[in-house]
Amino acid sequence: MHEEILITARSNPPVDPVMHIWGWEISVYLFLGGLTAGIMFFSALMLLLNRDEEAPFSVNRLSLLAPVVLSLGMATLFLDLEHKLFVWRFYTTFEPTSPMSYGAWILVLVYPITLLQVLSTLRSGYPLLASLLTGTRPERVLLVCERWRRPIAWAAIPVAVALGIYTGILLSAFSARPFWNTGLLGPLFLVSGLSTGAALIALIARRHSEKRLFTLIDAGLILTELVIVALLLVNLSTGAQPQLDAAARLLGGDYTAWFWGAFVALGLLIPLLLEAAEIRATLRSLALLAPVLVLVGGYVLRVIAVDLGQETTWIDYGSEFNTELLERLH
Amino acid sequence: MTHYAMVIDTRLCIGCGDCVIACKTENKVPEGLNRDWVVEATRGTYPDLSTEFRSERCNHCSHATCVYMCPTGASHHWKDTNIVLVDPNKCTGCKACIAACPYDARLVMHPGGYIDKCTFCHHRVEKGLDPACVSTCPTRCMYFGLLDDPSSEVSELLRRRDYKVLAPETGNRPNVYYLT
Ligand code: SF4
Ligand code: SF4
Numbered sequence: 224m225h226e227e228i229l230i231t232a233r234s235n236p237p238v239d240p241v242m243h244i245w246g247w248e249i250s251v252y253l254f255l256g257g258l259t260a261g262i263m264f265f266s267a268l269m270l271l272l273n274r275d276e277e278a279p280f281s282v283n284r285l286s287l288l289a290p291v292v293l294s295l296g297m298a299t300l301f302l303d304l305e306h307k308l309f310v311w312r313f314y315t316t317f318e319p320t321s322p323m324s325y326g327a328w329i330l331v332l333v334y335p336i337t338l339l340q341v342l343s344t345l346r347s348g349y350p351l352l353a354s355l356l357t358g359t360r361p362e363r364v365l366l367v368c369e370r371w372r373r374p375i376a377w378a379a380i381p382v383a384v385a386l387g388i389y390t391g392i393l394l395s396a397f398s399a400r401p402f403w404n405t406g407l408l409g410p411l412f413l414v415s416g417l418s419t420g421a422a423l424i425a426l427i428a429r430r431h432s433e434k435r436l437f438t439l440i441d442a443g444l445i446l447t448e449l450v451i452v453a454l455l456l457v458n459l460s461t462g463a464q465p466q467l468d469a470a471a472r473l474l475g476g477d478y479t480a481w482f483w484g485a486f487v488a489l490g491l492l493i494p495l496l497l498e499a500a501e502i503r504a505t506l507r508s509l510a511l512l513a514p515v516l517v518l519v520g521g522y523v524l525r526v527i528a529v530d531l532g533q534e535t536t537w538i539d540y541g542s543e544f545n546t547e548l549l550e551r552l553h
Numbered sequence: 554m555t556h557y558a559m560v561i562d563t564r565l566c567i568g569c570g571d572c573v574i575a576c577k578t579e580n581k582v583p584e585g586l587n588r589d590w591v592v593e594a595t596r597g598t599y600p601d602l603s604t605e606f607r608s609e610r611c612n613h614c615s616h617a618t619c620v621y622m623c624p625t626g627a628s629h630h631w632k633d634t635n636i637v638l639v640d641p642n643k644c645t646g647c648k649a650c651i652a653a654c655p656y657d658a659r660l661v662m663h664p665g666g667y668i669d670k671c672t673f674c675h676h677r678v679e680k681g682l683d684p685a686c687v688s689t690c691p692t693r694c695m696y697f698g699l700l701d702d703p704s705s706e707v708s709e710l711l712r713r714r715d716y717k718v719l720a721p722e723t724g725n726r727p728n729v730y731y732l733t
Contacts, residue, residue: 226595230606231570233590235660237651244648244661305646305666312625312643323624323649398618398723399655463722537655537720540592 228541242533248303250525253390254419255296257412257521259333260387261420262289265437266340267376267383278436280428283348288423289337297330322396326389333386336379343372387413394532401465402472402535405458408528411451418444419521422494422514434510435502441517442498445491452487469535478531486527490520554615555634556700557673559687560707560716561608562732565694568593568606572686572695576610579674579685586660588671589686605733608686608695611658611671612719612727613637622653627668635728636675641667655723673697700728 237244262285269281304310314331318324342365346353356362368375391412394403421441425434459470472478497513568591576582576589589610596603613635620628620637627643628650630636639650644667651659651668659670674684678697682688687695698707707730710716714732721727 224596224598228593228595229590230568230593231573231587231591233587235586237648237661238657238659242651242657244651303647305648305661306641306644307646307666309625309643309645309667312627312645315643316626318624318626320621321624321649323622323647327624396622397652399653533652536657537723538657 226541227539242536245303245529245533247526248299250522250529252296252300252303253393253412253525253529254522255292255299256390257387257416257525258419258423259289259293259296259337260383260390260413260416261418262286262292262423263333263337263340263379263383263386264417265420265424265440266344267379270344270372270376271380274436276432277430278424278428278433279430280433281424281437283344285424286337286340286344287348289340290334293330293333293337322389322393326393329382329385329389332382336375336382339368339371339375340379342368343375344369384413387416390416394528397532399537400532400535401462401537402459402469403528403532404466405455407451407455407458411448411455411524414444414448414451415521415524418448419518422517422521426511426514426518438498438501438510438513441514442495442502445495445498445517449487449491449495452491465535465537469531472531472535478527481523481527485523486520489516490523491517494520554630555632556615556728557613557634557636557678558698558700558707558711558728558730559610559613559673559684560696560698560710560730560732562694562696562710562714563605563607564732565692566591566606566608566690567692569691571689571691572608575685575689576671579677580672582669586669588660588669607731608690609656609658609719610686610729611637611654611673612656612725612729613671613673615726615728616724618653618655618723618725619650619659622649624649631675636673636678637670638672638675639668639670641665644668655720655725656727 233239265281266286269278275282301307301310313327317328345365346369353365356365388409391409395405395408397403418441421437421444425437425441428434428437459466473482494513494516497509501510570591573587573589573591580588582588589608592607592609594605594607615635617637620630624647625643625645627640629638629640631638646661646666648661659668661668677684683697687697696706696710698705700708702708710732711730716730716732718727718730
């Protein structure tokens with residue numbers, strides 16, 4: 224037997240009995256960050272490929288969602304900070320060893336680029352909005368941005384990829400948390416972010432050709448995601464003891480139902496089957512279901528990653544003290 | 554880098570918890586939070602049991618992952634030593650450092666919202682004193698000093714005695730040593 228217990232009462236709130244420093248705020252932020260990456264990526268890609276006819280929504284209107292979705296994500300990120308008045312401290316330094324520092328600066332790049340993407344397609348996508356500017360100085364800005372729409376789209380692509388992959392790298396750089404500590408998390412979050420982006424387009428685009436195109440794209444992304452998830456499981460279940468412990472939580476432990484049921488089955492496999500049926504035009508009536516499931520699955524992935532990851536650890540003490548009983552002593 | 558170390562003799566420690574109280578008093582640690590704690594590790598099968606007491610705290614790692622992950626530089630090595638401190642005026646309370654510490658040695662200080670942790674009592678060390686826990690221990694099982702100095706008590710002990718550190722496999726190069 225080998226048993227290690229704390230014999231002085233330690234109940235440091237976010238650490239004991241299991242670490243819980245990050246909650247829904249961070250899962251939502253990581254999800255919306257990935258979604259923003261998908262939105263930026265596909266609006267830029269469709270523009271560069273001249274798909275105005277086939278995918279008019281993506282080319283002209285989609286990009287407006289990027290700053291909106293990202294701002295929502297930033298808001299929940301801000302909610303999570305414990306020392307809110309000092310948020311500006313992210314921007315008085317650059318810390319080359321800290322992924323969060325890279326993230327803070329990537330966001331500074333993302334905002335202006337999404338705005339440029341919006342401006343460069345505002346007249347074609349939202350003529351009513353753009354007409355408010357006719358004859359004013361800002362209209363000139365619109366015209367300049369329009370002329371530069373291709374270079375803007377070219378710039379948006381690497382920034383979108385950086386944003387999408389960073390949300391995974393952020394977690395994977397924590398050597399102290401065995402579940403996160405794999406380079407596969409970066410690609411997994413990137414592909415999942417792109418997939419939720421594609422699903423969003425399939426959900427709201429009107430034109431049939433566009434829905435079909437993005438159903439096809441999303442099916443490809445889901446297949447890729449399944450491969451990465453399989454690799455992640457191989458990686459965890461062939462690792463050292465702390466990784467094996469993390470794997471056990473997914474393979475029979477307390478996260479099994481969430482991981483296999485809510486994420487793999489509902490979030491990946493079922494939408495993949497639905498999309499396949501849709502592509503072969505056998506299942507029109509359920510067309511909205513697949514993208515909704517993909518979006519939910521993307522969020523469930525972030526929740527599992529954030530919740531399970533922080534609980535996995537190198538050190539695990541039992542506590543002799545029931546902290547709830549101790550509270551009553553006051 | 555000036556290399557401070559704490560050496561704790563698990564053969565002398567009786568798990569009384571005075572180090573915990575000393576720290577709370579010296580550093581006015583808020584109610585409900587602790588910067589150090591005592592672990593009782595029991596090995597064997599009854600009746601063949603052995604027990605080890607360990608007074609634990611931040612290991613002031615030479616390879617401090619908490620410092621590397623901090624996005625603002627709030628977590629830092631103090632004055633080119635291995636002593637890890639947090640500057641409350643730079644800390645955003647993002648909690649990355651809590652996740653980054655494999656020893657779960659950091660805590661959020663309420664209600665201030667910044668991160669608090671063991672400081673190796675650097676305010677005492679500066680004056681040539683030992684950290685409060687070390688100077689309070691009634692069994693005198695704790696030692697503090699410079700590893701750079703081969704004639705220091707801590708260097709001597711690590712030369713003479715068998716010792717271990719916690720989870721060296723994390724790669725953090727912890728600096729709290731346990732004599733076994
Ligand atoms: S024990 Fe944890 S908090 Fe202390 S220096 Fe090492 S990584 Fe940082
Ligand atoms: S909580 Fe404070 S000290 Fe910790 S990583 Fe964030 S900014 Fe740095």
